Amino acid sequence: MKKIITTALLLAFIVAGMSFSFRQAERTYSMNSYEKVYKTEIKELTPEEKLNAFEYFSATSDCSFKGIELKGKVKFVTSFPDIKIxxxxxxPDIKVKHVTSFPDDCGEWQIVESFPDFEVQVVTSFPDLKVQLVESFPGMN
Known part of the structure; x- marks a missing residue:
């Protein structure tokens, strides 16, 4: 079961175009492209190394969209947004909790009028992200 989950997770990261690396037993694996990883490095990993890679991916989950961290100070605009929601x-793609201070975790947004981390426009069709407002447990799905 672990082997199936590990392989599926590795392929999901590769297909998504994400790059990652981890170090185990003084061997560094740099996985930047689908072809390179699939044809050479995944086949070279032992079952133990694959399990370590799975644990690494679980611990470093990504909470971003187009390089924008989906946490922090946000300004709602009517034109030229960074993200349309x-x-x-x-x-939803992400569950968001509006906070009044310290928006440090994934999905925590503090609404501001100046010096935002990113700008958002609310739309009714063709969004970049679908957002659900929550009171607890914000984060990516």
Missing amino acids: QYVTSF
Whole structure:
């Protein structure tokens, strides 16, 4: 079961175009492209190394969109946003909690008018991300 999950997770990261690296037993694996990883490095990993890679991916989950961290200070705009969002009640891409200070965790947004980390426009169709507002447990799905 672990082997299936590990392989599926590795392929998901590769297909998504994400790059990662980890160090185990004084061997460094740099996995930057689908072809390189699939044809050479994944085949070279032992089952133990694959398990270590799975644990690494679980510990360093990504909370970003187009290089923008989805936490911090946000300004709502009507034009030229960094991200277009649509509010939904089910099947969101991210669950967001509005906070008044210290928006340090994934999905915690503090609404500001100046010096935002990113700008958001609310749309009703063709969003970049679907957002569900929550009171607890914000984060990516």
